Amino acid sequence: MQQHTGQPGYPDQALPMGMYPQPGYPSGQPGYPPPQPGFPPNQPGYSAPGPPTYPQPQQAGYPQPQQADYPHQQPGFQPPPPSGYPTPNEGYLNGPPAQPFPPVITNQPGQGAFLGPPGLEYLAMVDQLLIKQKIEVLEAFTEFETANKYKVLNSLGQEVFTAKEDTDCCSRQCCGPTRPFEMNIMDNQGQDVMLLVRPLRCQACCFPCCLQELEVHSPPGTVIGYVEQEWSIFYPKFVIKDEEGEPVMKIEGPFCVCECSSDVNFVITSEADGNEVGKISKQWSGLGKEIFTDADNFGINFPIDLDVKVKATLLGATFLIDFMYFEKKQK
Secondary structure (H helix, E strand, C coil), rough: CCCCCCCCCCCCCCCCCEEEEECCCCCCCCCCCCCCCCHHHHHHHCCCCHHHHHCCCCCCCCCCEEEEEECCCCCCCCCCCCCCCCCCCCCCCCCCCCCCCCCCCCCCCCEEEEEEECCCHHHCCCCEEECCCCECCCHHHHCCCCCCEEECCCCCCCCCEEEEHHHHHHHHHHHHHHEEEEEECCCCCCCCCEEEEEEECCCCCCCCCCCCEEEEEECCCCCEEECCCCCCCCEEEEEEEEEEEEEEEEEECCCCCCCCCEEEEEEEEEEECCCCCEEEEEEEEHHHHHHHHCCCCEEEECCCCCCCCHHHHHHHHHHHHHHHCCCCCCC
């Protein structure tokens, strides 16, 4: 190892070769000026640029899960349903929402115990009934008298009862509208709930001793009311009686029962005070139907709190009025 001495700026000491600055390599190279003014040093609160970072949950502006704005959600917790909808485990406490028009009439009372004849429970809940007679094609084209069939509907057009005349062919062809008959009234399950019995009577007003009458049975075999014609020259009149034969209602029709594009009304009045409590209306069915068929439509109105036995007797009176005044005679 060589020792170099006398190097400018270095003390005399033994150094390895190459540790001293070589000629031609100055310590500072020109062209690299010092930092220029105008670029202030980093200010407090500003970090050096770098990749974007996300604030930690502990930073301000991000409330903890325990805060009110962000409820803590346990595993398996289901959020509450919107207002107005039941929870999955609750369901509908009172059944599904009711439909505007119920599909089936069950003939069951709404509340309380029903004390009337079995099968007439539905009459306790209504104040109006509609009766529509079925059109018989054979009768319309051949004038061969067939047994009458009816549908009894509520005010919404839902079928409540069906009625079918029970007579023999000879009576229908020979006696026409004055024929005696039995009419079976059934509910929607096909059970007989009422029986109407009309004996053979004279319909002429000049025979006051042999006027029309009708018995109403419910159930069949048990009389609950009577419909009896009262003698009158000008106005159709009937009296409604209970099972004891006591008058409870009266029915009076117009001077002329001939309909001409309008309804024919039979007024129902109370026997006690004479006030009007309802009516039986023969509804105009249209010119074609009225001329070529004897299929008639009727409507009955009565107080909703009226005894169901009286309601059933008024229903029977409607069938009697149809046979007496609106059933066409054979030519």
